[in-house]
Amino acid sequence: MTDGRFLSLEGGEGAGKSTQARALREALATRGIHAIVTREPGGSEGAEAIRDLLMQGAASRWSPHAEALLFAAARADHVEKVIRPALGAGQWVICDRYVDSTRAYQGAAGGVDDAAILALHAFGSRGLLPDRTYLLALPAAEGAARAMARDGGGDRFAMRGEDFHAAVAQAFDGFAAREADRYRRIDAMQPAPAVTQAILDDLADWLP
Ligand code: TMP
Numbered sequence: 001m002t003d004g005r006f007l008s009l010e011g012g013e014g015a016g017k018s019t020q021a022r023a024l025r026e027a028l029a030t031r032g033i034h035a036i037v038t039r040e041p042g043g044s045e046g047a048e049a050i051r052d053l054l055m056q057g058a059a060s061r062w063s064p065h066a067e068a069l070l071f072a073a074a075r076a077d078h079v080e081k082v083i084r085p086a087l088g089a090g091q092w093v094i095c096d097r098y099v100d101s102t103r104a105y106q107g108a109a110g111g112v113d114d115a116a117i118l119a120l121h122a123f124g125s126r127g128l129l130p131d132r133t134y135l136l137a138l139p140a141a142e143g144a145a146r147a148m149a150r151d152g153g154g155d156r157f158a159m160r161g162e163d164f165h166a167a168v169a170q171a172f173d174g175f176a177a178r179e180a181d182r183y184r185r186i187d188a189m190q191p192a193p194a195v196t197q198a199i200l201d202d203l204a205d206w207l208p
Contacts, residue, residue, distance in 0.1 A: 004087035008098040008130040014146030015136035015188045023196040035092035044081040047074035055155045064110030071102045076124030108171030136188035140165040
């Protein structure tokens with residue numbers, strides 16, 4: 001049995017993370033690799049219940065600090081019940097958003113200290129980080145327009161203003177630049193198949 005690999009897809013709204021997660025799973029399957037696709041917030045029964053709390057209601061329902069705690073709690077359950085067992089069984093895990101979303105949305109854009117978010121992650125999820133994180137990079141305005149066309153931009157986060165989403169995009173760019181060992185920045189303005197191919201090319205060393 002080969003070791004499971006843990007991949008996360010990150011980026012702002014409308015960058016195509018869910019589409020890429022599915023395309024990647026199919027591409028890996030043709031190479032004999034079994035991957036599960038999961039998402040945050042959510043991915044386990046408990047975390048999906050917390051997702052409902054986080055995504056519904058007025059934008060002001062939770063403060064960024066309360067959100068950081070809820071995302072960390074959801075993640076702790078998801079890691080314990082889904083991600084670690086899959087990796088332990090030799091499966092690959094493709095996660096649509098992970099801790100870097102908390103660092104970008106609640107941290108850089110929401111004002112919560114990055115070290116505090118990482119401390120919550122160390123406590124809740126024993127600090128588990130992806131083997132590789134793909135940033136699907138898109139100008140914030142383009143992503144907002146795509147998300148609006150897809151679902152009316154309805155949840156508590158999508159409805160934030162332009163400045164918020166620009167801060168999120170800038171934060172992800174900063175992570176990708178500073179954490180270059182783990183991060184790969186992919187141009188998400190390319191057609192979806194080209195994005196998938198760019199990720200597969202990057203994974204080549206790990207593929208049979
Ligand atoms: P999505 O399922 O469409 O990606 O929506 C999830 C929303 O939640 C998205 O706007 C980003 C936000 N979010 C955070 O603010 N912090 C987090 O830690 C995560 C995982 C998501």
